[in-house]
Amino acid sequence: MRHVYRLSLIESTLLVIIAIGLLFLAYTFNPLRQGVFFPVVTCTVGVVGTAANVTFTGDNAQAECDSYTRANRSMYSLDSPQGDELCAGTIDGQKYAVRDTGLFHIEGLTLCRDFTAWGSSHP
Numbered sequence: 001m002r003h004v005y006r007l008s009l010i011e012s013t014l015l016v017i018i019a020i021g022l023l024f025l026a027y028t029f030n031p032l033r034q035g036v037f038f039p040v041v042t043c044t045v046g047v048v049g050t051a052a053n054v055t056f057t058g059d060n061a062q063a064e065c066d067s068y069t070r071a072n073r074s075m076y077s078l079d080s081p082q083g084d085e086l087c088a089g090t091i092d093g094q095k096y097a098v099r100d101t102g103l104f105h106i107e108g109l110t111l112c113r114d115f116t117a118w119g120s121s122h123p
Contacts, residue, residue, distance in 0.1 A: 052107035087112035
């Protein structure tokens, strides 16, 4: 004689909760999202006539840098970030970090103020 086992409502609910939890963990700790298998995309733009620069990190980093250098003639591409990190944040899912090697960090602090204002108006 064959025995048929049926899941109770509680057992079914627990299985669904465990499955959702495992999916959440898989998404949270996905190495593809964290740049383990694929490099994290970064690019840096500098401000002409100053020692300030901004580094963007994320999938759209290069497009972000391109838009700044095209739209603003006072910005240019840099090979690598330089200087002390003055501020960092995220705007529209795009991470940024502002650096400046100047003595008083005047332009860098101005960029920080501008990016912070932009970020608070575009959560």
